[in-house]
Every structure is written in structure tokens, then in C-alpha cells.
Amino acid sequence: MSMWMIFKVAVRAIFRNKTRSLLTCLGIIVGIAAVIAVMAIGQGAQMMMVKEISSMGNNLVMVFPEGRGNGPVSGGMGQGQTMTAGDAEAIKKELSHLVQGVSPQVRSNVQMMYASKNWAGNVQGVSTDILLISNWVVSEGRFFTEEEERRSARVCAVGTTVKKNLFNDEDPIGKTIRLKNITFKVIGVLGSKGANNWGQDQDDVVMAPYTSVQRYLQRSKFNNINMMNLSLISMDDLEEAKREVGALLRQRHHLADYQDDDFETRDTTEIMNTIGSVTGLMTVLLTAVAAISLLVGGIGIMNIMLVSVTERIKEIGLRMAIGATPANILMQFLLEAVVLSTVGGAVGVAVGIAGAEFIGSVKGWPILIQTGSTIAAFAFSAVVGMFFGFYPAWRASKLNPIDCLRYE
Amino acid sequence: MHLIEIRDMYKIYELGDEPVHALDGVNLSVDDGEFVAIMGSSGSGKSTMLNILGCLDTPTKGSYLLDGVEVAERSPTELARIRNEKLGFVFQNFNLLPRTSALENVELPDLYLGHLSMRARRRRALELLKRVGLGGRHSHTPSQLSGGQQQRVAIARALMNRPPVLFADEPTGNLDTKSSIEIMKLFTELSQEGITIVMVTHEDDIAAYAKRHIVMRDGKVMRDDHGEGGMKTTEQVSQLVKEALS
Numbered sequence: 001m002s003m004w005m006i007f008k009v010a011v012r013a014i015f016r017n018k019t020r021s022l023l024t025c026l027g028i029i030v031g032i033a034a035v036i037a038v039m040a041i042g043q044g045a046q047m048m049m050v051k052e053i054s055s056m057g058n059n060l061v062m063v064f065p066e067g068r069g070n071g072p073v074s075g076g077m078g079q080g081q082t083m084t085a086g087d088a089e090a091i092k093k094e095l096s097h098l099v100q101g102v103s104p105q106v107r108s109n110v111q112m113m114y115a116s117k118n119w120a121g122n123v124q125g126v127s128t129d130i131l132l133i134s135n136w137v138v139s140e141g142r143f144f145t146e147e148e149e150r151r152s153a154r155v156c157a158v159g160t161t162v163k164k165n166l167f168n169d170e171d172p173i174g175k176t177i178r179l180k181n182i183t184f185k186v187i188g189v190l191g192s193k194g195a196n197n198w199g200q201d202q203d204d205v206v207m208a209p210y211t212s213v214q215r216y217l218q219r220s221k222f223n224n225i226n227m228m229n230l231s232l233i234s235m236d237d238l239e240e241a242k243r244e245v246g247a248l249l250r251q252r253h254h255l256a257d258y259q260d261d262d263f264e265t266r267d268t269t270e271i272m273n274t275i276g277s278v279t280g281l282m283t284v285l286l287t288a289v290a291a292i293s294l295l296v297g298g299i300g301i302m303n304i305m306l307v308s309v310t311e312r313i314k315e316i317g318l319r320m321a322i323g324a325t326p327a328n329i330l331m332q333f334l335l336e337a338v339v340l341s342t343v344g345g346a347v348g349v350a351v352g353i354a355g356a357e358f359i360g361s362v363k364g365w366p367i368l369i370q371t372g373s374t375i376a377a378f379a380f381s382a383v384v385g386m387f388f389g390f391y392p393a394w395r396a397s398k399l400n401p402i403d404c405l406r407y408e
Numbered sequence: 409m410h411l412i413e414i415r416d417m418y419k420i421y422e423l424g425d426e427p428v429h430a431l432d433g434v435n436l437s438v439d440d441g442e443f444v445a446i447m448g449s450s451g452s453g454k455s456t457m458l459n460i461l462g463c464l465d466t467p468t469k470g471s472y473l474l475d476g477v478e479v480a481e482r483s484p485t486e487l488a489r490i491r492n493e494k495l496g497f498v499f500q501n502f503n504l505l506p507r508t509s510a511l512e513n514v515e516l517p518d519l520y521l522g523h524l525s526m527r528a529r530r531r532r533a534l535e536l537l538k539r540v541g542l543g544g545r546h547s548h549t550p551s552q553l554s555g556g557q558q559q560r561v562a563i564a565r566a567l568m569n570r571p572p573v574l575f576a577d578e579p580t581g582n583l584d585t586k587s588s589i590e591i592m593k594l595f596t597e598l599s600q601e602g603i604t605i606v607m608v609t610h611e612d613d614i615a616a617y618a619k620r621h622i623v624m625r626d627g628k629v630m631r632d633d634h635g636e637g638g639m640k641t642t643e644q645v646s647q648l649v650k651e652a653l654s
Contacts, residue, residue: 005519016507318503321464322565323492323520325485402464405503 003335006328010336013308014343021340024304027297028344028381029351035290035377036352036369041359042286043373044366046279052196053268053275057134059100059232061267063245065224066260081224082253082262085210088127088228090252091245098241101129101231104210108217112206113178114166121162123179123206125213126229133231136207141173141188149209154216157188159203182216184208238267294380297344298388305337305392316396317404330397337389338382345381349374409476410437411573411604412461417470419456419627430456431467432627438606440572443599445618446608447649453627455577458608462495462575463487475572492520496566500578502558504550510537510561511546517568536564540594556587563594567603574598576607580614592617612649613642621645623652 014021065083088104106125111118128146130136144155156177163172172186184206193202214223232241242265249263309316316329324332353369360367419431430453438444448454459465460472463479466487472480479490491497504513514533518524524532537546540560542553550558559579566574576595580588596617599605609615619639623631631652640648 002522314503315505318505319516319520320488321462321491321497321499321503322517323488323569325488325520327485328488328520400465402459405464405499 003331006331006335007339009332010339013312013336014339017308020304024300024340025344025347027300028294028341028384029297029348031290031293031297032345032348032377032381033352033355034293035286036349036374037356037359038286038289039373039377040353040356040367040369041365042279042282043368043370044356044360046275047368048366049275050272053271055135055193056196056268057229057231058132059235060133061230061232061238061241061245061265063228063230063249064264064266065227066262066264081222083225083228083249084223085214085225086223087249087252088225090248091228091230092129094248095241095244098232098237098244099230100233101132103127103130103133103229104225105130105227105229106210106213106218106225108180108213110179110217112162112166113181114172114175117166117168119162119165121204121206123156123208123213123217125208125210125217127210129231130207130229133229136193137191138188139191140171141186143188143207144209149211152211152215153209154182154184154212155187156184156206156208157190158186159190159205159207160192161201161204162206163189179206179208180217184212235269238269242267290377294384298341298384301337301341301385302388302392304340305333305389306395308336309333309392309396313399313404313407316399317401317407320399320401321405326397329399330393333393333396334386334389337393338385341385341389342378342382345378348381349378352377410473411440411442411475412436412438412606413471413473414461414467415471415473417460417472418468419453419460419465420468429627431460431470434470434627434629436622436629436632438573438604441599441602441604442620443595443605443618444607444620444622445615446606446622446624447610447612447615447645448624448630449610449653451626452624454608454624456627457624458575458577458606461606462497463491464497488520492517493569494571494573496569496571496574498559498562498566498574498576498579500581502550502555502562502582504558504561504565506551507549509547509549510542510553510564513550513561514546514564514568516565521569523569533564533568536567537561539567540564541590554587555583556590559583559587559591560594563591563598567598571603573604573606576605578609579607580609580611588614612645616640616642616645621648623649625653 065081085104088102091099092102103126108123109120110123111120127149128143131143138157141157143157144153148155158172166172166177167175172189175186176183177186190203190205190207196202210225214220230245232238245265246261250261253262255262319329356367356369359365414434414436417431417434418429421428421430434457446454446457456465460467467480470480471478474490474494479487482490505516511530511533514536515529518529534546537543540563542557542560545553545557553561580591583591592614595605595607607618615621619635621633621635622629631648633648
């Protein structure tokens with residue numbers, strides 16, 4: 001008997017018992033739908049995170065001075081005092097084959113004032129390279145120039161949050177604000193970046209030349225900086241760049257071989273890896289849950305197929321009497337189980353996608369449906385049908401025709 | 409060469425303490441074109457014999473040559489092929505596939521054989537339905553047919569693969585007198601066309617349609633009447649059975 005004929009027989013048998021077939025499929029439908037939906041939501045979240053991390057910067061590598069402190073007292077990260085703007089300039093000059101932009105960064109938390117309004121915020125002293133490094137855009141006015149950076153001009157660009165709180169609807173360009181009672185002229189507004197991965201508002205910022213921040217806001221005796229942001233030409237050179245930056249800094253800081261680095265480099269691949277391992281763990285857990293739900297669905301199929309074999313024992317006997325071989329009978333019942341499970345799988349995929357889209361639109365979550373994992377889930381449902389359908393089908397094929405015909 | 413030849417055949421069931429000899433050393437041969445009725449009370453072994461002849465069951469011991477080929481110790485798959493190509497079955501309870509049209513029921517044996525194209529298979533099935541007098545009813549399902557009509561569909565199905573021999577197990581057991589007569593007339597016609605028929609029955613009037621009568625008791629053949637004296641009446645058959653069992 002041709003496969004097509006056996007397939008038709010199987011489909012007909014399924015349609016004969018619509019309610020029961022539907023209930024049998026339900027186990028697989030729920031299992032597959034759950035896997036598809038959770039994967040879509042999980043992968044959507046991952047995609048979002050990756051996007052946000054890359055919004056932090058363009059091939060970003062951060063270099064922090066390490067807290068070495070004096071004697072037994074050690075400071076925290078970024079508190080060391082050995083890193084200077086000179087280091088940043090040296091990197092830019094000597095490692096130009098690896099690095100396309102370097103910006104020192106100094107921070108100062110200040111009270112900002114304009115007219116009767118005031119706002120506590122973060123002033124970042126940076127170089128002009130920061131636009132390239134951190135993917136900032138200037139939406140109104142302009143950014144400061146290298147010339148202004150050199151002469152420590154009291155100019156600044158404000159983020160949209162600061163703009164809203166100090167100026168409301170007023171045009172901030174050309175206005176003078178006071179930072180720690182020092183007047184700075186607003187020359188630009190930064191395009192909005194929104195919150196970062198940690199929920200921090202990236203627009204709550206004022207950017208000024210690092211020279212000005214050091215000179216007017218930090219008023220430090222030292223010319224140390226809090227960190228450096230580097231933009232590599234290519235992420236492929238990450239390891240080489242880290243090595244060369246490290247060597248250069250060690251040399252500039254006069255570190256002997258036995259001394260530890262007084263700086264630390266961080267890059268987004270580390271954060272990506274962390275996210276990867278978290279989502280990897282999530283995937284393992286989900287796969288386990290999926291496997292269990294499909295196992296339950298598969299057992300449901302096996303159960304129904306065993307009932308079906310007993311119920312149709314006379315039909316089996318008759319088919320054998322007129323010439324069906326054991327292989328024909330095996331194939332008939334196996335195919336029936338596989339059709340049940342693949343139909344369940346297909347419906348499950350559809351329900352899962354619809355469910356994920358629905359949850360995504362209600363909750364506003366990003367949804368990412370990957371073709372590969374969808375096909376894998378569907379294929380797995382067929383495997384489940386084959387695996388759990390085999391035993392009942394095998395039992396049917398081993399029946400003795402005369403026992404079947406006599407069965408009451 | 410005989411069409412069917414069984415030698416020294418035993419079928420022993422191990423039920424409880426004592427083994428039951430359903431067939432107890434039976435020797436029998438059937439030639440091409442015969443119309444045989446196997447008779448006997450229930451438990452005589454007549455159904456067991458038919459099942460073994462029909463390759464539905466295997467003997468405990470003994471030889472069975474079908475068309476000159478030994479079939480007593482074949483695998484289930486080989487037996488299925490033999491049943492499919494060489495044997496036709498008609499059962500007491502018809503055994504049609506429920507909710508399946510008469511046409512599809514008749515086509516079924518060739519679906520397993522696969523000799524014919526879809527169109528040729530359909531044509532042959534329609535011919536056979538016409539042959540058994542159900543020309544216009546090919547799309548009816550068994551539940552829409554009377555008992556006699558269902559049995560005629562079953563006969564058409566048994567003939568689908570042109571088997572040389574037809575086995576019938578109490579073919580009229582579930583039918584009223586009128587339908588029984590119609591079915592037996594059909595068998596008589598088929599026999600005249602050259603098909604070998606081996607039928608089990610315990611009804612003397614049904615057995616009277618056969619030419620040869622075999623009477624069994626306790627797994628043994630008590631009487632094998634080849635009907636040299638021509639067709640028998642019901643009374644003659646009754647007499648024969650009574651003599652055999654006395």
C-alpha cells in the first residue's frame with residue numbers, strides 16, 4: 001500500500017473522532033505554543049538588551065583607573081588618581097591604527113540653575129570625540145569644538161531631561177546656566193537616548209569640555225580623570241587593542257613588572273557575554289519545560305493510540321485477513337500518531353506566534369520570532385508523534401489476525 | 409496436483425490442564441473448482457480448519473500445501489501476501505469497514521496489492537459490485553445496506569484480487585432465509601465460473617448448495633462425501649451428517 005494511501009487512511013481515522021483527536025492534539029498544541037511564545041518574548045528581550053548595549057557606544061571600550069589608594073586604604077573603581085587626560089591623548093596619537101576616538105571623562109554632580117529653576121544633575125566633562133564614541137547626536141545648536149576644549153571654554157550641551165527641567169518650552173540655545181554658581185553657556189541640545197539597560201536616564205546629562213569641568217567644577221589639584229571611553233576601529237581587534245592600551249598605560253604610569261595594573265578595561269562584549277549566559281540559562285530552563293510539556297503531550301498521544309488500537313481491533317483483523325502486512329498496519333497507526341502530533345505542532349506554532357504577538361502588543365514588549373527555532377519546535381512535535389506512536393503501532397502490527405477477528 | 413492439500417495436521421490449544429485437540433491428525437485435499445461444505449457441531453474443529461486453510465492461523469503440526477507451495481511455517485508478512493493474492497474471505501459478520509463506501513471496501517485488497525492503477529481499480533470494483541447485484545449502491549456505507557447487501561459487498565471484496573479460492577465462514581449465519589438463498593445462489597454461480605469455494609456451515613439447507621460434504625467431530629474428519637451421486641437435497645445432507653456422527 002502506498003504511503004499516500006496509508007496517509008489518507010490515517011487522516012480519515014483522525015477525522016472520524018474529531019473531539020478525541022482535538023483533545024489529543026491539545027497536549028502538543030499547548031506545549032509547542034508555550035515554547036514558541038516564551039522563546040519569542042525571551043528573544044525579543046535579548047534583542048532589546050543587545051540593541052541598548054550597542055547604543056551605549058560605538059565599539060566601546062572603557063578604561064577606568066583602578067583604586068590603588070595610599071598604603072592599606074584602597075579606593076573603588078574609578079577613584080584612582082593616576083589616569084590623566086594625557087593618557088587619552090597618548091592613546092589617540094600612538095594607537096591610531098586601532099582606535100578611532102578617545103575621550104577622557106570627568107564627572108561632577110552639581111546643582112544647576114537657570115532663572116528660578118534648578119536641577120541636580122550630572123555634568124560630564126568629555127572631549128569632542130564623545131559624539132563618535134557614544135553615538136550621541138546634537139538635535140539643536142552645536143557641540144563644543146576642539147578649540148573651546150583647549151581653552152576651557154564655559155560652554156555646554158544639555159540632555160533633553162535637563163532641558164525640560166530647566167527650560168521647559170523655552171529655547172535653551174545661547175542661554176546661560178549656572179553650574180556650582182559658575183556660568184556656562186548652553187550651545188546645544190543632545191538628541192534623546194532614553195533609559196539605558198539599568199533604567200538610568202541617559203538624557204539627564206550636561207556635557208562640557210573636560211578641561212572646563214576640571215578647571216571650574218572639580219577644582220582639583222590633580223589633573224586626573226574618572227575614566228576614558230575608547231572607540232575601536234573594529235571590534236575584531238578588541239584583544240590587541242586592550243593589550244596595547246594596557247602596555248602604553250603601564251609605560252606611561254611607570255609601572256614595574258611586579259606591579260599590578262593601575263587601570264582596568266571594560267568592554268560591552270563582557271556585558272553581552274553576561275546577557276548571553278543569562279539567556280543561555282533561560283533557554284536551557286525553557287527547553288526543559290518544553291520537553292516536559294511535550295512528554296506529557298506525547299504520553300497523551302500514546303494513550304489515545306493504544307485505545308484506538310483496541311477499539312479498532314476488528315478493523316485490524318479484517319485488514320490483515322485481506323492482505324495487510326504487519327508493516328502496513330504499523331505504518332497506518334504510526335502515521336496516524338505523527339499526523340496528530342504534527343497537526344498539533346502546526347496549530348501550536350500558530351497559537352504560540354499569535355499569543356506572543358498579543359502579549360507583546362498588550363504589554364509593549366518586543367517580540368522576536370526566529371524561523372529556526374520555530375521549525376525546530378515543529379519538527380520536534382513530529383518526532384514526539386513518531387516516538388510515542390511507535391509502541392501502540394508496533395503492538396497493533398504484532399496482533400494475530402484470527403485473534404483480532406474473534407475479539408469481542 | 410491438488411489446489412489444497414493438508415497432511416497429518418494438528419492444532420492443539422493448551423487451555424487449562426488438558427490440551428485441546430482442535431484438529432487431530434487431519435488429512436484433506438481440495439481440487440480446483442470444488443465447492444466444499446465443512447460441517448459439524450460447534451467445537452468440532454471446522455472453524456479452526458477453515459482458519460488454517462485461510463492462512464489466518466497456523467497449525468501446531470502438519471503440512472499445508474497451497475497450490476503446491478508449503479505455507480504451514482511462513483512469517484506473518486508472507487502469510488499476509490498469500491491471503492492477499494490467493495485467498496478470498498467471506499465472514500459471518502461481513503467485516504466491512506464501517507463508515508466507508510461499498511466501493512472503497514471492495515477496492516481495499518488491491519490497495520494492499522497495488523497491482524492496478526487508481527482508475528483500473530475503481531473500474532474493477534464497480535464491475536464486481538454490479539456482478540453481485542449492487543450496481544447502483546457503490547457509494548452506500550455498510551450502515552445504509554441490509555445484511556444480505558453487506559454480505560454481497562464482502563463477496564465482491566473477496567473477489568477483488570481474482571483469488572483462485574474463496575473461504576466462507578458461516579456466510580449466511582447472520583442472514584434471513586431470503587437473503588441466505590440469494591447469497592447461496594451467488595456462490596453457486598461463482599462455483600460454476602470455476603472459483604473454488606470452501607464453506608463452513610452447520611445448516612443442512614445451506615450445505616445442500618455444495619457438491620462435496622465434509623463432516624467433522626472432535627478435530628477429526630468423520631465423513632468426506634465427494635457427491636458422486638449429484639446434488640443432494642437438504643434431507644439427504646441431514647441424513648449424511650446423522651450417519652457420519654452416529
